[in-house]
Amino acid sequence: MADQSPSGESLLFLTDEQLRKGIEAMFFAYRGFTADPDRILEGMDYGRAHHRAIHFIHRSPATTVSNLLSVLGVTKQSLNRVLRTLIEDGLVEARVGRKDKRERHLHLTAKGQELERALSDAQRARMRAAYRAAGPQAVAGFRTVLEAMMDPEMRKQYQGLKEGGT
Amino acid sequence: MADQSPSGESLLFLTDEQLRKGIEAMFFAYRGFTADPDRILEGMDYGRAHHRAIHFIHRSPATTVSNLLSVLGVTKQSLNRVLRTLIEDGLVEARVGRKDKRERHLHLTAKGQELERALSDAQRARMRAAYRAAGPQAVAGFRTVLEAMMDPEMRKQYQGLKEGGT
DNA sequence: AATTTACGTCAGCCTTGTTGACTTTCCAAG
DNA sequence: CTTGGAAAGTCAACAAGGCTGACGTAAATT
Known part of the structure; x- marks a missing residue:
């Protein structure tokens, strides 16, 4: 499935030029990808880091801080700064684990879900348009x-x- | 070309779940996309911003600062900080325009080309592997x-x- | 009882983005 | 030839969001 070498010409998609185009496509597309949520967040006290935290808490409710840490690939201190403001502002709730009381299980509050909705609606709208067009x-x-x-x-x-x- | 509505079931690729998967794919893939150049740059005094400048100067030699500004989508001050260090370190050369002497036409020096090579080789290697597998x-x-x-x-x-x- | 794990926090640093104000150079239009 | 404005560069100050290092605490594990 990964190694059918048909003729020789179909390998043209592996030229440096094609790869460069792919690299630039990633660069420019990623800017579009983040543009809409960024627009929503600017003005609030939040940034992209808050968006990411909210996204992954939404999609994996009751996730622990450690889990989130490894998904996001940042340090505890970086995440904590973000998480603290979200908890203080009442967007995220950290529930002490029942089985293991050292763990904090993270949940979005109603207010948190509201912001998540706004952010992901915006991002999905662009994604949907791109999907539909493609x-x-x-x-x-x-x-x-x-x-x-x-x-x-x-x-x-x-x-x-x-x-x-x- | 953009609006063929075949049956109804082929629209399943536009569900929120599919869109969310796409969003997360962008997030995780972009991390991989930048990982290799980042590894090369860490330790040097350079970062991602330098990589981007070097990339676009390489692909559009003699580009002006203004051009670069609009491609990169950052402020003059941000770009200037990056550009200044690259010029000081002898990776980039800024030639005064012949026709319009206000403009600076940017070129990579031999040393600059060398770093560009290392960076894009690393990035292309990952891209090539992904392309080949897909x-x-x-x-x-x-x-x-x-x-x-x-x-x-x-x-x-x-x-x-x-x-x-x- | 000792150690490890999960989490939080303080302090300080770096990169890379921002705004605002200002200067120099220089083309082009009056 | 003068002047308006564009292009470029620079200084200062600031913010977001990464990082490391050191430390503290509670709870689980050994």
Whole structure:
């Protein structure tokens, strides 16, 4: 599945020029990708870091600080700064673990869900437009290439979040 | 071309769940995308901002500061800080324009080309591996979706750089 | 009882972005 | 030839969000 060498000409998609185009596509697309949430967040006291925290708490409720740490790939101190303001502002709730009381299980409050909604609505709108314009086949390819581009550990995070529960 | 509504089920790729997967794929993949150059740059006095400047000077030699400014989407002051160190360190040369002497035309020195080579080799290696694993069709879809995701202005930059010369 | 784990926090630093104000150079239009 | 404005550079101050190092505390584990 990964190694069919058909003729020789179909390897043209591996030229340096094609790779460079892909690199720049990533650069410019990522700017678009973050533009809408950034616009919403500017003015509030929050930034991209808060968005990321909110996103992953939303998608994995009751996640622990450690979990979040490894998903986001930042230091405890960096995350803590963000998390503290979100908790103080009443967007996130940190519940002491029942089984292991050292752990903090993170949840979005109603207010937190509200902001999450606004942010992800904006981001999804752009994504949806792009998906629709490109079509299902292109989308499948898009996901395939991105997944292949991840570090193995990140790929585990990405896939694991699919059905991974608590 | 953009609006063929076949049955109803093929719209499943536009569900919120699919969009969320795409969003997270972008997040995790972008980390991988920047990981290798970042590793090279750490230890040197340079960062991602220097990499970006070097990349676009390499691909559009003799570009002006203004051009670079609009491609990178940062302020003059931000870019200038980066550019100054690159010039001081002899990686970039700023030639006064012949026609318009206010302009500075930017070029990589031999030393600059060397670093550019190291950085883009690393980044291309990952890209190539991902492309090869995914196959040409997936790559086409990848590029299509990314392009659709860009802001119109960025898309112009992206496409314009294809054949756009001096 | 000792150690490890999970979390929080203080302090300080770096990169890279921002705004605002100002200067120099120089093209082009009056 | 003068002047307006564009292009470029620079200084200062600030903020977000990374980082390291050191330390503290509570709870689980050994």
